[in-house]
Amino acid sequence: xxxxxxxxxxxxxxxxxxxxxxxxxxxxxxxxxxxxxxxxxxxxxxxxxxxxxxxxxxxxxxxxxxxxxxxxxxxxxxxxxxxxxxxxxxxxxxxxxxxxxxxxxxxxxxxxxxxxxxxxxxxxxxxxxxxxxxxxxxxxxxxxxxxxxxxxxxxxxxxxxxxxxxxxxxxxxxxxxxxxxxxxxxxxxxxxxxxxxxxxxxxxxxxxxxxxxxxxxxxxxxxxxxxxxxxxxxxxxxxxxxxxxxxxxxxxxxxxxxxxxxxxxxxxxxxxxxxxxxxxxxxxxxxxxxxxxxxxxxxxxxxxxxxxxxxxxxxxxxxxxxx
Numbered sequence: 001x002x003x004x005x006x007x008x009x010x011x012x013x014x015x016x017x018x019x020x021x022x023x024x025x026x027x028x029x030x031x032x033x034x035x036x037x038x039x040x041x042x043x044x045x046x047x048x049x050x051x052x053x054x055x056x057x058x059x060x061x062x063x064x065x066x067x068x069x070x071x072x073x074x075x076x077x078x079x080x081x082x083x084x085x086x087x088x089x090x091x092x093x094x095x096x097x098x099x100x101x102x103x104x105x106x107x108x109x110x111x112x113x114x115x116x117x118x119x120x121x122x123x124x125x126x127x128x129x130x131x132x133x134x135x136x137x138x139x140x141x142x143x144x145x146x147x148x149x150x151x152x153x154x155x156x157x158x159x160x161x162x163x164x165x166x167x168x169x170x171x172x173x174x175x176x177x178x179x180x181x182x183x184x185x186x187x188x189x190x191x192x193x194x195x196x197x198x199x200x201x202x203x204x205x206x207x208x209x210x211x212x213x214x215x216x217x218x219x220x221x222x223x224x225x226x227x228x229x230x231x232x233x234x235x236x237x238x239x240x241x242x243x244x245x246x247x248x249x250x251x252x253x254x255x256x257x258x259x260x261x262x263x264x265x266x267x268x269x270x271x272x273x274x275x276x277x278x279x280x281x282x283x284x285x286x287x288x289x290x291x292x293x294x295x296x297x298x299x300x301x302x303x304x305x306x307x308x309x310x311x312x313x314x315x316x317x318x319x320x321x322x323x
């Protein structure tokens with residue numbers, strides 16, 4: 001029987017070998033390792049073990065006969081050959097994602113995993129309800145969510161959509177959509193104000209107990225505005241805390257004055273549990289935006305999430321007691 005078996009030409013065999021079943025998995029692992037700078041971070045992103053990512057890269061290097069990564073104890077970096085294939089393979093993977101997105105759009109429903117990030121308190125209070133409605137409407141969707149106050153690079157970390165408050169960097173790779181504004185107010189409990197008095201201008205704050213939010217181990221300045229001039233109060237704070245929720249609780253307990261957005265304190269202000277001071281010195285509001293990578297076609301899962309948020313907030317962004 002062997003004499004009747006037709007042998008495939010060598011070039012065909014080489015092409016077949018190149019398209020082994022795990023080839024795209026290996027490429028995905030390599031691209032993720034370059035983006036994140038480590039096998040461990042790539043493994044976390046892909047839901048694999050560090051060893052699996054390392055073996056994928058080793059298989060690619062053996063197949064190509066070239067070292068693709070410089071490995072140190074601290075970080076990975078691509079070699080010259082690695083940089084060449086990284087650029088090509090990144091584009092191939094993006095094209096494949098686009099095909100998936102196009103087909104999902106044709107099917108009329110989003111699929112896959114939405115990767116989302118938002119500031120900690122804002123995300124917990126106002127993005128979770130949107131996410132809850134979103135995943136209930138689309139049962140084939142999964143979501144990976146990061147509620148964090150650290151800066152997240154959408155492109156480097158493969159995020160589909162993020163909520164950003166304040167200014168954003170000019171980046172041609174990123175699109176943005178303003179969804180509302182963040183209004184800071186200065187406030188304290190009625191008991192505290194009864195004991196310490198009510199400040200009439202920002203300079204009076206030096207005679208008060210002030211509680212500051214810690215960002216990156218540094219207290220955030222309080223911003224005020226009068227007749228078009230912006231003024232800052234730098235403290236020092238009597239208490240500095242790296243949690244806006246804890247600051248709110250401290251103010252409710254009578255510790256002192258806080259300077260936080262109304263999406264955190266709005267309900268307390270409406271009930272009278274906190275009282276705003278220095279209202280005439282309120283700073284301008286900061287824009288709150290949705291940002292997402294500017295691919296040629298927005299993925300159905302990202303578009304569906306944005307549509308869900310806009311629909312739920314069509315009567316206004318749900319600040320807790322929009323002031």
